[in-house]
Amino acid sequence: MITRRVMDLANSQGWLGKVDNALSQAIHGALEAMGPVGTGVGDFLHGTWLGHPLHPAVTDLPVGAWTTGFVLDALDAASGDDSFAPAADLALEVGLAGALISALSGMADWNRTDEPARRLGLVHGLLNFGAVAMYTASLALRSSGASEAVY
Numbered sequence: 001m002i003t004r005r006v007m008d009l010a011n012s013q014g015w016l017g018k019v020d021n022a023l024s025q026a027i028h029g030a031l032e033a034m035g036p037v038g039t040g041v042g043d044f045l046h047g048t049w050l051g052h053p054l055h056p057a058v059t060d061l062p063v064g065a066w067t068t069g070f071v072l073d074a075l076d077a078a079s080g081d082d083s084f085a086p087a088a089d090l091a092l093e094v095g096l097a098g099a100l101i102s103a104l105s106g107m108a109d110w111n112r113t114d115e116p117a118r119r120l121g122l123v124h125g126l127l128n129f130g131a132v133a134m135y136t137a138s139l140a141l142r143s144s145g146a147s148e149a150v151y
Contacts, residue, residue, distance in 0.1 A: 011119055016119050020118055020119055045107070046109060047105065047109075053105070055102060055106045055108070055109045058102045061095070061101065062095040064095075065091045068091040069092045072087050072088035085142075089139070092139050093139065099128070103129075109121075110125065
């Protein structure tokens, strides 16, 4: 029931259709411009070699890394010992690298779906882009030492 409502809401947003079409054409154009290499890249990111879409398999990487980082930050805060901070920073970095792989494979899958599902996938991607932007800002702040002021 809620899935239908979310899909209806996404499909009622006219601006999403414009973004959807422009992004889809850009991805198709980029892959076509690369010729046979582009076909290979698209197939690799889609998971053709795996016999299963790659995106669902790689989404666990950022989720697991960021969860690990959260736990390490909680241990760091609870203990008052900064020894967990470097591992938490590394977990954040691994999560961001995994998010890039996940985004690329997600776009490959997204670009091969039909329009109603593609519209919902665009919303999913935009929300995840926002999350990645916040994690990137967090990493920048941590790297500058700004996070130390919190504790």
